Amino acid sequence: MTQPKNPVPALRLSGLEKSFGPMKIIRGIDLDIPAGERHAVIGPNGAGKSTLFHLISGHYQPSGGSVRLHGDDITGMPPQLIARRGLSRSFQVTNLFPQLTVWENVRCATLWALGYKYSFWRNVERLADARQRTEEILREINLIERWNMPAGVLAYAEQRALEIGLAIASNANTLLLDEPMAGMSHGETEHMVELIRKVSENRTLLMIEHDMGVVFDLADRISVLVYGEVIASDTPERIKANASVQQAYLGTEVA
Amino acid sequence: MSQKTDMKIPALPSGARESFLARFGIWIVAAIVLAGLPYVFSSGLSVSTMCMMGTMIIFALSYNMLLGQTGLLSFGHAVFFGLGGFLTAWAMNAVVGTASPVPLFLFPIMGGFTGLVFGIILGAVSTKRSGTAFAMITLGIAELVSSSALILRHFFGGEEGITLDRTDMVQVFGLSFGPQIQVYYLIAVWCLISVAAMYAITCTPFGRICNAVRDNPERVRFIGYNTQTVRFMAFSLSGLFAGIGGGLAAINFEIMNSAQMGVGESGAVILMTYIGGIGNFAGPIIGAVVVTYLQLMLSDVTDVWQLYFGLLFIGMVMYAPRGLAGLLALQQPLLQTRQFHRVAPYYVLALLPGLVAITGLSMVIEMTYQLAVKTAAGPAMAFFYVPFNANSPLPWIIAVILFAVGTWLFLRAARLAGDAYSEALAWRKLP
Known part of the structure; x- marks a missing residue:
């Protein structure tokens, strides 16, 4: 690489492993993601993509190896500690607070980063910074018109957008998005691509996605995960041209 | 964003300080109603019924901090009500001998303090788990405390319980608290303070995160919160208010009995809260009033009143799971x-x-x-x-x-x- 880059990667995975009993799902992944990069993880079903996200975000404990966020070891930390360090994520299956309004959903996600923590002595309605941030995010994800609806009654695409809203609300510097376009129509996907492009500015983005059009459009680099191993990690052009990738994964679609 | 889309947006929360009346109007009305009730329902029976209702409102609302607000099903909430009552009784009996100038109306603080301390101790154990495991631990704690009441006979007074005399306290403003009506106003004031405090807690960052934990605990961890800490704090705070309710009950009845912290009483508060409606702040208040009234009225009419309660509870769970408050809330759009x-x-x-x-x-x-x-x-x-x-x-x-x-x-x-x-x-x- 000739372009100048930050010597400490935003995310560094070294020899990361995860087994469930005798099943080895993640088999030693080494991956550096420089700060500010949009990085996509692709791979066939069951390759371990979501498991990889769960390991990075603290949902699962790795069986081996390490995860470093901006050089700090976060291996095996509980999710809340990782979230407080500025790594935020969305989920493949919509994962919101269904009875709370759209507004409350986003505001709850802003509170920790703004320093309100477990405060039970301040009126939440009077926190000007939380209110501004919430409004800003709802405008960004285009849900401001729906602000007083319970999240559970939103349309699917709106829930997916809110999912992104929760992920960016804390102003995290590193964003993990797990299949943000899953189950969306063509028009909705285009909308979502623009949204992700917008919210990933000045952030490091790691994203799982099946839609190759989206991946090649958005990603600076792509990693191909097959049976728990990264078989290639490169620019979209080179991944397209890579023979082993075509054989292992793209082959079925190109043919 | 174009102006056109902005037109459709319902008015956003402004965060501006509301007017004095908008903020405190409902509490002023509540205070006036509480002050006026004994003039409308003036018989001795009515006044003592309302005294019971007041303590039960605090108890049921404190329980809803767990069930309705945080999604925690506890089977042992009467432990804090009971311990708060016993410690209040002991504190009052201790003060009588020393002639310390502590007026009666401050003793519920002892109940609240006891509830908070035991909430912290027992919460540290039970809130390590959530869901079914949490419910089972609270059931275990309820049994544990009930059985220790039979072992520590001196402290809990065995079957007879611990008696106290509220008129023995130092008298301030000429209040002897002998007449039930004076006790009514004592309970009314504490009830109003407790209800307002519990409502205020629902409007804080902590209160909203409690709701988030109720809706989806897993997701809360990924927005930076430790769900165990949230559960622990909700548990301790609900213990505090249950203890205040227990302290008032001790003052009201002038006796505390270990049955008041048993599994039966813990079941009663679930019944009240659920029948009133857990999804609405006012639900447990309605539940406490209705259930206390029915208890007193039905137990006069029939010996098997508990059976009717069971049927009412099953009926509510099956056909009106949002409780009486939920049924009332359904009528609101029609009234509007x-x-x-x-x-x-x-x-x-x-x-x-x-x-x-x-x-x-x-x-x-x-x-x-x-x-x-x-x-x-x-x-x-x-x-x-x-x-x-x-x-x-x-x-x-x-x-x-x-x-x-x-x-x-x-x-x-x-x-x-x-x-x-x-x-x-x-x-x-x-x-």
Whole structure:
């Protein structure tokens, strides 16, 4: 690489492993993601993509190896500690607070980063910074018109957008998005691509996605995960041209 | 963003300080109502009933901090109510001997402090888990404390309990707290303070995160919160308010008994909270008032009143899971659009056969009770002042017919009421 880059990667995975009993799902992944990069993880079903996200975000404990966020070891930390360090994520299956309004959903996600923590002595309605941030995010994800609806009654695409809203609300510097376009129509996907492009500015983005059009459009680099191993990690052009990738994964679609 | 889309946005929260009346109006009204109630319901029985209701409102609301706000099903909440009451009783008895100038109205603080301390101790254990495991731990704690009440006989006073004399305290402003009406105002003031404090907590960052934990605990961790800490804090704070309720109960009855912190009492508070409605802040208040009233009234009329409670509870869980407050909240859009008159006749239409069905059912229950338990009294009995013989087939046939026909008509009328409701609701949306 000739372009100048930050010597400490935003995310560094070294020899990361995860087994469930005798099943080895993640088999030693080494991956550096420089700060500010949009990085996509692709791979066939069951390759371990979501498991990889769960390991990075603290949902699962790795069986081996390490995860470093901006050089700090976060291996095996509980999710809340990782979230407080500025790594935020969305989920493949919509994962919101269904009875709370759209507004409350986003505001709850802003509170920790703004320093309100477990405060039970301040009126939440009077926190000007939380209110501004919430409004800003709802405008960004285009849900401001729906602000007083319970999240559970939103349309699917709106829930997916809110999912992104929760992920960016804390102003995290590193964003993990797990299949943000899953189950969306063509028009909705285009909308979502623009949204992700917008919210990933000045952030490091790691994203799982099946839609190759989206991946090649958005990603600076792509990693191909097959049976728990990264078989290639490169620019979209080179991944397209890579023979082993075509054989292992793209082959079925190109043919 | 274009102006056009902005037009459709419902007014956003402004965060501006509301006017004095908007912020405190409801509390001022509540204070006036509480002050005026003894003038409307002035009999001795009414006043002591309202005293009980006041303590139960605090207790039920504190329980809803767990169940309704944070999604924690506890089977041992009476532990904090009971311990708060016992420590208050002991503190008062200790002060009597020393002539320390602590007026009576400060003693509920002792109850609250006790509830908080035990909330912290027991919460540190139970809130390590959530869901079913949490519920089981609280059940274990309830059993543990109940059985230690039988072992630590000196402290808990065995079967008789611990008595106290509230009039022995130092008298301030000439208040002896001998007359029940003075106790009523003591409870009313503490009730108002506690309710307002618990409401204020729901409007804080912590309160909102509690709701988030209730909705989806897993997701809360990924927005930076430790769900165990949230559960622990909710548990401790609910212990504090339950303790205040217990302290007031001790002052009210002038006796604390270990039965008041048993599993039965923990069950009663679940009943109250659920019947009132867990999804609404006012629900447990309604539940506490209604259930306390029914308890006192039904226990006068029938020996098996608990059976009726069980039936009421099952009925609510099955057909009105959002409780009485939920049923009332359903009427709000109709009242706002002045469409309520369209459904009201259907409600009456459903209520009448419902009462007939309940009459039939309670006849069966009372006759069974007469024949199975009150054998010494013989089969001669009266129901609604109508004497008859429970051994003859006629009253049984009448009871079954009343129940069957009443239920059938009720279900039909309920469906009509449901249709009328949706129609009235749709009416609102027409231009």
